[in-house]
Amino acid sequence: MPDFGEHDSVERDGPTWPDDDLAGYGGGPARSLVEAYVHLDLTAPGEGPGAAERAVLTEEQEGWRVRLDDGEVFVPYAAETEARRAELTFGSGISELIDPGQWVLVGATYARRALEAAIFFAVDPSSDGRYEAIVSDWRFAADAVLEALKFMPEGAGELPAASFWTEPGRAAYRSEPARFTRARLEDDLAYYRAALDDFLRLHAEDDDPA
Numbered sequence: 622m623p624d625f626g627e628h629d630s631v632e633r634d635g636p637t638w639p640d641d642d643l644a645g646y647g648g649g650p651a652r653s654l655v656e657a658y659v660h661l662d663l664t665a666p667g668e669g670p671g672a673a674e675r676a677v678l679t680e681e682q683e684g685w686r687v688r689l690d691d692g693e694v695f696v697p698y699a700a701e702t703e704a705r706r707a708e709l710t711f712g713s714g715i716s717e718l719i720d721p722g723q724w725v726l727v728g729a730t731y732a733r734r735a736l737e738a739a740i741f742f743a744v745d746p747s748s749d750g751r752y753e754a755i756v757s758d759w760r761f762a763a764d765a766v767l768e769a770l771k772f773m774p775e776g777a778g779e780l781p782a783a784s785f786w787t788e789p790g791r792a793a794y795r796s797e798p799a800r801f802t803r804a805r806l807e808d809d810l811a812y813y814r815a816a817l818d819d820f821l822r823l824h825a826e827d828d829d830p831a
């Protein structure tokens with residue numbers, strides 16, 4: 622799996638949508654297969670994380686189509702190629718499927734999963750699969766926060782309300798607007814990265830025969 626954890630070369634320009642018209646958002650193509658599966662997890666009715674494991678992937682002339690029940694997402698081959706070339710977990714550019722409120726929630730979900738798994742790993746550090754899952758979850762948590770930061774207008778200290786177009790994203794913003802300031806998002810990013818570094822360092826020391 623490529624190292625997704627240290628990519629700061631994200632687009633920092635503000636979003637391109639008109640402030641009064643978000644109709645084009647929420648239905649665009651995915652920028653990577655990973656983003657497509659995350660989107661389907663978020664939108665599968667009545668299901669929690671992991672619903673996208675049931676998704677069906679089919680190849681078309683210009684890309685993949687990922688279907689889950691009544692939902693589907695198109696992933697252009699070119700977009701997936703760019704994501705892999707740049708080692709970007711969720712793809713280059715700004716998401717047209719997942720708003721910043723959802724990205725923050727996604728990051729928190731990955732971080733919570735990493736913390737919980739680390740408790741069990743500390744008791745039994747013999748599972749390579751669990752180790753890799755914890756590392757991936759911390760990296761995904763950090764990358765999800767980077768996705769939210771992409772929506773930050775240049776020079777702004779907080780995300781504008783107009784950048785939230787999904788109901789879960791708007792609900793998260795309404796309940797805790799301070800969570801979507803530049804300072805808070807950058808703090809979350811630093812915390813997730815530090816947690817990953819600490820985990821790697823701790824278990825590298827455990828594996829050191831000296």
